Amino acid sequence: xxxxxxxxxxxxxxxxxxxxxxxxxxxxxxxxxxxxxxxxxxxxxxxxxxxxxxxxxxxxxxxxxxxxxxxxxxxxxxxxxxxxxxxxxxxxxxxxxxxxxxxxxxxxxxxxxxxxxxxxxxxxxxxxxxxxxxxxxxxxxxxxxxxxxxxxxxxxxxxxxxxxxxxxxxxxxxxxxxxxxxxxxxxxxxxxxxxxxxxxxxxxxxxxxxxxxxxxxxxxxxxxxxxxxxxxxxxxxxxxxxxxxxxxxxxxxxxxxxxxxxxxxxxxxxxxxxxxxxxxxxxxxxxxxxxxxxxxxxxxxxx
Amino acid sequence: xxxxxxxxxxxxxxxxxxxxxxxxxxxxxxxxxxxxxxxxxxxxxxxxxxxxxxxxxxxxxxxxxxxxxxxxxxxxxxxxxxxxxxxxxxxxxxxxxxxxxxxxxxxxxxxxxxxxxxxxxxxxxxxxxxxxxxxxxxxxxxxxxxxxxxxxxxxxxxxxxxxxxxxxxxxxxxxxxxxxxxxxxxxxxxxxxxxxxxxxxxxxxxxxxxxxxxxxxxxxxxxxxxxxxxxxxxxxxxxxxxxxxxxxxxxxxxx
Numbered sequence: 001x002x003x004x005x006x007x008x009x010x011x012x013x014x015x016x017x018x019x020x021x022x023x024x025x026x027x028x029x030x031x032x033x034x035x036x037x038x039x040x041x042x043x044x045x046x047x048x049x050x051x052x053x054x055x056x057x058x059x060x061x062x063x064x065x066x067x068x069x070x071x072x073x074x075x076x077x078x079x080x081x082x083x084x085x086x087x088x089x090x091x092x093x094x095x096x097x098x099x100x101x102x103x104x105x106x107x108x109x110x111x112x113x114x115x116x117x118x119x120x121x122x123x124x125x126x127x128x129x130x131x132x133x134x135x136x137x138x139x140x141x142x143x144x145x146x147x148x149x150x151x152x153x154x155x156x157x158x159x160x161x162x163x164x165x166x167x168x169x170x171x172x173x174x175x176x177x178x179x180x181x182x183x184x185x186x187x188x189x190x191x192x193x194x195x196x197x198x199x200x201x202x203x204x205x206x207x208x209x210x211x212x213x214x215x216x217x218x219x220x221x222x223x224x225x226x227x228x229x230x231x232x233x234x235x236x237x238x239x240x241x242x243x244x245x246x247x248x249x250x251x252x253x254x255x256x257x258x259x260x261x262x263x264x265x266x267x268x269x270x271x272x273x274x275x276x277x278x279x280x281x282x283x284x285x286x287x288x289x290x291x292x293x294x295x296x297x298x299x300x301x302x303x
Numbered sequence: 304x305x306x307x308x309x310x311x312x313x314x315x316x317x318x319x320x321x322x323x324x325x326x327x328x329x330x331x332x333x334x335x336x337x338x339x340x341x342x343x344x345x346x347x348x349x350x351x352x353x354x355x356x357x358x359x360x361x362x363x364x365x366x367x368x369x370x371x372x373x374x375x376x377x378x379x380x381x382x383x384x385x386x387x388x389x390x391x392x393x394x395x396x397x398x399x400x401x402x403x404x405x406x407x408x409x410x411x412x413x414x415x416x417x418x419x420x421x422x423x424x425x426x427x428x429x430x431x432x433x434x435x436x437x438x439x440x441x442x443x444x445x446x447x448x449x450x451x452x453x454x455x456x457x458x459x460x461x462x463x464x465x466x467x468x469x470x471x472x473x474x475x476x477x478x479x480x481x482x483x484x485x486x487x488x489x490x491x492x493x494x495x496x497x498x499x500x501x502x503x504x505x506x507x508x509x510x511x512x513x514x515x516x517x518x519x520x521x522x523x524x525x526x527x528x529x530x531x532x533x534x535x536x537x538x539x540x541x542x543x544x545x546x547x548x549x550x551x552x553x554x555x556x557x558x
Binding site: 002003004005006007009010011059060062063064065066067070108109111112116227230231232233234235236238240242243245246249250253257290291292293294296297298299300301302303 | 370371372373374375376377382383384385386389391397451454455458459461462488489491523524526527530531534535537538539540541542544545546548549550552553554555556
C-alpha cells in the first residue's frame with residue numbers, strides 16, 4: 001500500500017513511516033530524549049526532501065511533546081517565568097532560522113547545509129556522550145554523598161535587568177535564558193529538532209536551575225518554540241507535511257511507551273553509551289552522504 | 304461508453320478517403336486523487352482509409368503543462384559535494400509520455416520522432432538552457448551545454464517524467480484501437496495535449512489531437528492547495544492538529 005504525501009509530493013509506504021515513528025519513539029522513550037535529531041536524518045535517508053523533513057519534524061515535535069508539558073504543568077514543575085524568556089528568545093531565534101533556511105533553500109544549498117549541521121552536532125554530542133558514558137562504565141560508581149553543586153550565578157546577576165526567578169531560586173538577568181532560547185530556536189528551525197539535548201545541559205550547568213524544574217521548563221520551551229517554528233516554516237517555506245507528521249506520531253506514541261518500559265532493564269550509563277553509538281552511526285552515515293560522489297551528477301527540480 | 308465513442312469515430316472517419324486517424328478520450332478531465340496509483344485514461348481511435356491498419360504504426364504523445372526546471376551540477380568543495388550554480392530551462396513538458404505500437408526507434412528515424420515531439424531533442428534542449436549566474440554560464444561553457452542537456456533528459460527518464468511505452472496500442476475490429484495511458488504518481492496538474500500520429504514506413508500519414516485536463520482531487524490535494532494558497536492559515540492548522548493529535552494520543556495511552 002502507498003499513500004501520497006501532499007507536501008513532500010511523493011508516494012510512501014505508510015507502514016514504513018509508522019515503523020520509523022515507532023522506532024524513534026522507542027529510542028526517545030528509552031533514553032528520555034525528544035528524538036527530532038534522530039528522526040530528521042532518518043526521514044532524509046528515506047528520501048524525504050531535507051527541507052520537508054526539517055519543517056515536518058517541527059510539527060511532529062509539537063505533537064509528541066504536548067502531553068509531556070501538560071503533565072509537568074499539572075505537577076507545577078515548570079518555571080513559567082524562566083520559560084517565558086526562553087520562549088521569547090526561542091521564537092526570535094526560530095524566525096531568524098526559518099528565514100536563513102528560506103535563503104539557503106533559494107540557493108539550492110539546504111540539503112547540504114542540513115546534513116552538515118547534523119554532522120557537526122551529532123558528531124560533537126555523540127562523542128562527548130560516548131566518552132562520558134564510557135568513563136562512567138569503566139569507573140566504579142562512587143558511593144558517598146554527591147558533591148554539593150556550587151552555584152556560580154554572579155556573572156548573570158551582574159547583567160542588566162537582573163530579577164528574581166522564584167521557582168528556580170535564582171537572581172539573574174533574563175538575558176542569558178533569552179540568548180539560550182534564541183540559539184535553540186535557530187537550531188530548531190534549521191535542523192528540525194526540539195533542542196532539548198542542548199537546552200537541558202545548558203539549563204543545569206549554565207543557568208544553574210534546580211533539576212526538578214529543568215525537564216518541565218525545557219519541554220515548555222520546546223513545545224512553544226516548535227509550534228512557532230511550524231507556523232513560520234509553513235508560511236515562509238511551505239515545507240510542513242501534516243500528513244507525514246501524523247503518521248510519525250501514530251508510530252511514535254506506541255514506540256515511546258514500549259521504550260520507556262524497556263529502559264528499566266538497562267543501566268543509565270549503558271543507555272547513554274548506546275544512544276551515543278546510534279548518534280555517531282547516523283553522523284557517519286551523513287558524512288558518507290556528503291563526501292561520496294553523488295548518484296547523479298546533476299540535480300533537477302521543477303519550479 | 305466505449306460503443307458510443309466507437310460509433311462516433313466511425314461516423315466521423317468514414318468521410319475520409321486516404322489513410323486517416325481519429326481519436327477521442329474517455330474523459331476530458333482526469334481527476335486523480337493523491338493516493339491514485341494506477342490512475343489512467345483511455346484513448347480510443349480509428350484508422351480509416353486502409354485495409355491494413357495494423358501495418359501502420361501509431362504513436363500517441365501525451366504532453367503535460369509547460370514547466371520551468373532548474374538544473375544544478377553537483378560540485379565538490381573541500382571534500383563535500385553540494386549543488387552548484389543554477390541553470391534554468393523553460394517550457395519543457397511537465398510530463399512526456401510516448402505510447403506506440405513498437406519501440407519508437409523502430410517506428411521512425413530519430414529526426415522524425417523529435418519533430419513529432421515524441422522524443423526529447425538534445426540540441427534544442429541544450430540551446431534553451433539559461434544560466435542564472437556567471438558561475439552557471441562558466442559551467443555551461445566549460446562543461447558544454449550538451450552534457451547538461453543530456454543530464455536533464457536522463458533525469459526525465461530516471462524519474463518517469465519522460466517515458467516511452469511500446470506495444471501500448473491494442474487493435475480491435477475494423478481499424479479501431481485503444482491506448483491505455485497510465486499516469487505516474489507525480490503527474491503535474493494542468494492542461495494536457497494528446498497528439499496521435501499514424502505512420503507508415505517511418506513517415507507520418509495522418510494525425511489527430513485531443514486535449515484533457517488533469518486535476519487532482521481528494522484530501523491530499525486540498526492540503527496542498529491550502530498550504531500553497533494560505534500558508535499562514537495552514538501553519539496554524541498544522542499546529543492545532545498537532546496539539547490535538549498529540550494530546551489525544553497521550554490520553555488514549557493513559558487509560
